Structures are given as structure tokens and as C-alpha cells.
Amino acid sequence: MNTATEGLNDRLIVQEVAPRDGLQIEPTWVETDDKVALIDQLSTAGFSRIEAGSFVSPKAIPALRDGDAVFHRIKRNPDVIYVALIPNVKGAERAMAALADELNLVMSASQTHNRANMRMSCENSLTGFGDIAKRVRGSHVTLNGTVATAFGCPFEGAIDEGRVLAIVDAYLELGMHGVTLADTTGMANPRQVARIVTRVLERIGPDALTLHFHNTRGLGLANVLAAYEAGARRFDAALGGLGGCPFAPGASGNICTEDLVNMCDEMGIPTGIDLVKLLELSRALPALLGHDVPGQLAKSGRNCDVHPVPDYVRSIV
Numbered sequence: 001m002n003t004a005t006e007g008l009n010d011r012l013i014v015q016e017v018a019p020r021d022g023l024q025i026e027p028t029w030v031e032t033d034d035k036v037a038l039i040d041q042l043s044t045a046g047f048s049r050i051e052a053g054s055f056v057s058p059k060a061i062p063a064l065r066d067g068d069a070v071f072h073r074i075k076r077n078p079d080v081i082y083v084a085l086i087p088n089v090k091g092a093e094r095a096m097a098a099l100a101d102e103l104n105l106v107m108s109a110s111q112t113h114n115r116a117n118m119r120m121s122c123e124n125s126l127t128g129f130g131d132i133a134k135r136v137r138g139s140h141v142t143l144n145g146t147v148a149t150a151f152g153c154p155f156e157g158a159i160d161e162g163r164v165l166a167i168v169d170a171y172l173e174l175g176m177h178g179v180t181l182a183d184t185t186g187m188a189n190p191r192q193v194a195r196i197v198t199r200v201l202e203r204i205g206p207d208a209l210t211l212h213f214h215n216t217r218g219l220g221l222a223n224v225l226a227a228y229e230a231g232a233r234r235f236d237a238a239l240g241g242l243g244g245c246p247f248a249p250g251a252s253g254n255i256c257t258e259d260l261v262n263m264c265d266e267m268g269i270p271t272g273i274d275l276v277k278l279l280e281l282s283r284a285l286p287a288l289l290g291h292d293v294p295g296q297l298a299k300s301g302r303n304c305d306v307h308p309v310p311d312y313v314r315s316i317v
Contacts, residue, residue: 011271014260015047016050016257017236017237017243019038019039019053022253023063023242024061025063025243026289028289032066036073039074040074043077045274046271049102050081050082051085052071053070055068055098067094067095067098068094068098072099081102083103085106088128092135101140101142102178106182107146108147109122109147109150113149113154113155143175145176147180148182150183151181151188151193152185154184161195161199164196172204179200179209180211180212181196184212186213190222190225191226194226197232198230201230201231201232206231207233212254213254214244215254220254224255239278239295240256242289242293253293256296256297259295266303279298282298
């Protein structure tokens, strides 16, 4: 099993999710070689965790149908935990065979969204998670349970916080090693985030909690700060701000990795991630995908990237 260690004092841990969550809704097929090259480059940028792909049905997510090949071909960095999204026992077995370090299981707090996303009720999802937990027990992998629509649902609206906490408790009872709270369509606000994170951290430590924010309504980085100040230390983000849930109306991209790392750098919050390398990778995404990406820093540059003084200014006395 990968034994990468993560210091969780002031350091903000970024889990890069572009290879999975970022690419899953791309209309243009990204070649396996290009996926592998992207992950290999991210593996040397200072990340301790990368969500490298998924083992779902190719009919459901055709853009990620090459998950097995990707996991088999990437150059493993021993300091990186490589995470795979799985839907069921079959997916877990495929991911284990491909030597994924961690399996991410997803269930929505919203019954409606879970039926849209997983084609089953929340109760049936939990039953399936129990089967997966039994299958992987004693193996090299760890399990992470994601609570999708934890901060609001595009179909049902507000989600009762007690329900979110009950799902966290259910995950822990199943033996999950970690929990992710996902703002699937960017409905969270900073005060809500701080409140829920505080309550969840009464159940698990910051080393076991991940926050997954979308910037759908422009509050992504504000929500990160609220969660960080409440004690959370691990966050999902996607290079270029890619991604979005294909089963949730209006779900624009994840928070942008380079924008997040830049904010941390400016505020003196350590991440251990090479921002210059991130910008190089992000600026190559439009050519790879055939369209512009939402990230802002790649367009504007860092604060320290000053511009030449215009000639006419030099002549002013």
C-alpha cells in the first residue's frame, strides 16, 4: 500500500482531480497517452494525492473508459496516493487489479440526485458500499466515501445537515478510512461550510476529511477558506478548473488548482505544490481539449509576474 505521509498542521493538501472529475464530461476524447502524460506530469508537481481515473461502466462515462490502461501505464511516484472512483464491487475488483491505492465511493445526500447519478436509492447505495467494504477488507487499498450534494441539491434544494452527518456516521460504520463532503453544483456558502465542517470534525480528524467545491456561483475559494479556518486541511481541485457532474444541471467546473495554490501562496499557507509547473500544464489544456478553460491565473499571471513599463510612462516627469 502507498504510505505517503501528509503533514496536517498548517499545510493545505490539494488532491488533483482533473484526470477523473475534470475529464469525465469532456465531449472530445482525450487519448490514453495524453491522460497518462498529464498524470505523470502532475505526479512530479508536488501533489500527494491524484484522482487518476474511474472504473465505471463505459456506457455511463465513455470519456473514462480507459481507466484500466491509464492505471497500468502511469509512472508511479511513491509519494503519491493514486485514487480511483468506483461504483460497485466489479469496479472495485478492476481498480484493485490496476493497483489503485484508494477507492472513492459516491452517494448523494439527495435521494433525487442519487437516483439520477447512481440509478438507485441511497439505501441501495449503502448496501452496495457494504459489499465493497467486505471485498477490499485486508487488501492494499483504503476506502473513501463521498457525500455528494452535501451543501445543496439542484433538484431538492436545501439538504438537512443532520442527514449529511448521518451519512458520515454510516460511512464510518462501514469502515471508510476517509470522507469527502462534495458541493456538487456549487450551492454552498462560507458560513454553511464552516458550520458543517465543524460538526463533521467532531466525528473524524482533518486527516480523514476532504472538501470538494465547485465554483458554479463564484464562491469556491471563499468556501475553501471557510473550511480551512474551521479546521479542514484537504481539498479537491482540478487543473484549469475543469469538470462538473454530468448528472447535475448547472454543475460547472471544480475549483481551479492553480488558482487555489496561488491563493495559498499569497496568504502564506503551505501546499508544497509547484505553481510554475501547474501554470505550464494549465496553459497547455486548451490545445489538448480544443476549448478554453475557466482557470483565471493562467490567463492573468501571478502577482509577481510584473509587466514592462510602457515607453510613454518613462518620459513622464
